[in-house]
Amino acid sequence: MSAQTPPEPRLSATILLLREAAPAPQVLMVKRHYEIDFAAGALVFPGGKAAAGDTDPGWDDWTDGDYGPVQQDARIAAIREAFEESGILLARHSKARGPGAPLVGADLALELAPHRAAVDRGEQPFLDLMREHGLVLALDSLIHFGHWITPVMMPKRFDTHFYVAPAPSGQVAAHDGRETTDAVWLSASDALAQEKSGQATIIFPTRMNLVKLARANSLADAQARFAAEPVITVLPEPGRTEAQEPCLFIPAEAGYGQTVELLSNVKV
Structure with missing residues (x-):
């Protein structure tokens, strides 16, 4: 790859797990480890890069919802990352499956919690874990919320899909202690x-998606509102303000209420 050729962005996925609260729904955020090379110490939503196992064709029989290759892979990655980083599992028993069917409860999530590290390290395929326990991933519980691609001048680039989903009743979030x-x-x-x-510390894409989420005043409002809104891809473009300050531009039609971010405010 020449110095002029930007690296290809890697498919990634992030999930905004929501629970009802007053006066506004709450979202699960995790703090990145200070030794992580990306967004160290930042508050983020659970998520990360898609793994090779997320594209396994075997998932077709162990997922609810039909979304095509990219969306299926990204949704699997989002659910896997949420499980690894928080212990929350968006899945159903295979004998009681189907879009909208109840998700597994706290007992099963706790039973599977000891497998989080092995799945994270790639020592235990997530698909195998689901098969062994007769579970299917609830891809249909995720609502497509955002799509951001890292600017071309960055050395590491991600093609990240954001989703919102209600947190399963009774399941408890716990950080992984590693990432x-x-x-x-x-x-x-x-x-x-x-x-x-x-x-x-909150990085630019996370902050913008929090701004978008803040428009919802309840869990039901969030689900209805964001399911009805189109998702516009955001690829921030480098440029300069009228005052000649280096900045990033994002499209107004993406609906974030902001189109310019000074590079001096961008944390990595």
Whole structure:
């Protein structure tokens, strides 16, 4: 690859797990480990790069919902990453499957929790774990929420799909201690306030998706609102403001209410 050729972005997925709260729904956020090479110490949504096993054709029989190759792979990655990083599992018993059917409860999630590290390290295929326990992934529980591609000038690039989904009733989130060091439930407004006050580090795409989420005033509102909204791909374009400050531009039609971000504010 020449110096002029940007690296190809890697398929990635992130999930905004929501639970009902007043006055606004809360989203699960995890704190990245300080020794991680990307977004170290930042508050993020559970997620990461798609793994080779996420594209296994064997998943066709162990997933609910039909979304085509890219969306299926990304949704599998999102659910796997949520399981690895938080212990929350969006799955159903295969004998009681089907779009909209109830998800597994806390007992089974706790039973499978000891497998999180092995799945994360690639020592145990996630598909095998689901098969062994007669589970299917609830891909239909995810609502496509955002699509961001890392700018071309970055050395590491990701093609990231964001999803919102209700957290399964009774399941408890717990950080993994390797990639993440904390797991917290926050309203979008509270998370943004922490970033503004310097209490938390939040990277640009995460912040913009929190701004978007903050428009929802309940879990039902979030599900209905974002299921009805189109997802516009955001590939931030480098440029300069009228004052000649280096910045990134994002399309207005993406619906984030902001089109310019100063590079001095962009954390990596």
